[in-house]
Amino acid sequence: RHTGTPARLRYGYADYLGPDGFHGDHVVTEYWNDARGWLLADPQLADPRVLDSCHADFDPLDVPRDRFLVAGAAWRAIRTGAADPAAFGVHPPDEGPLNGEPFVAHSLRLDLAMLNKVEPLLWDLWGPAPDAGHPHLAAPLRRLHDQVALLTYDDIAVNAVRTLFDEHEALRTPKTLLSLSPFKGPRTVTLR
Numbered sequence: 001r002h003t004g005t006p007a008r009l010r011y012g013y014a015d016y017l018g019p020d021g022f023h024g025d026h027v028v029t030e031y032w033n034d035a036r037g038w039l040l041a042d043p044q045l046a047d048p049r050v051l052d053s054c055h056a057d058f059d060p061l062d063v064p065r066d067r068f069l070v071a072g073a074a075w076r077a078i079r080t081g082a083a084d085p086a087a088f089g090v091h092p093p094d095e096g097p098l099n100g101e102p103f104v105a106h107s108l109r110l111d112l113a114m115l116n117k118v119e120p121l122l123w124d125l126w127g128p129a130p131d132a133g134h135p136h137l138a139a140p141l142r143r144l145h146d147q148v149a150l151l152t153y154d155d156i157a158v159n160a161v162r163t164l165f166d167e168h169e170a171l172r173t174p175k176t177l178l179s180l181s182p183f184k185g186p187r188t189v190t191l192r
Helices: 048-053 071-079 101-115 139-152 158-167
Strands: 007-014 023-033 037-041 068-070 176-181 185-190
Touching (some): 007 101, 068 071, 071 101, 071 139, 101 139, 139 158
Antiparallel strands (some): 007 068, 023 037
8 A cells, every 4th residue: 555556464274274165264365467357476485584483475466266265265165165165264164163154254254354444353353143052153143154255255346345334233343342352362352
């Protein structure tokens, strides 16, 4: 942005940072290129130690969209049966609970917020949670997240994204949310 280039954060999942077949929770930059449109860039890959430890065989300033799935693309892949929900999250299911459809729904809300000029942290939580013991959101919430995914996975219809965000309390960033910061621990945060 400081160079005058339109840019925004995108929340989603990278297949190049962890074990094969797993899409790890991640954030990248999406920036405008006059010749090619919106491109993805992963600044974390600028660190040679990170680059050497991952499976990135591409230019970090041009991350292929099949290697980083924005949250809407991940949600659509899960909902159409093209991807296993357990393949998306902080870690694979055998390493802990932070994965699956509800986790991707959370990323979808983060991405929607960012597209509405609210830039939450990865560990900021709000919105609907699944019922205990159920791996999916309730049907009405799944349909609402289907709408979000449709508007955010590819070309962004800015007005439609804004309207959806403004009209649905389950999607909108509240004034107070739960932050599960790995540095400060769980705490309630009031946004300005």
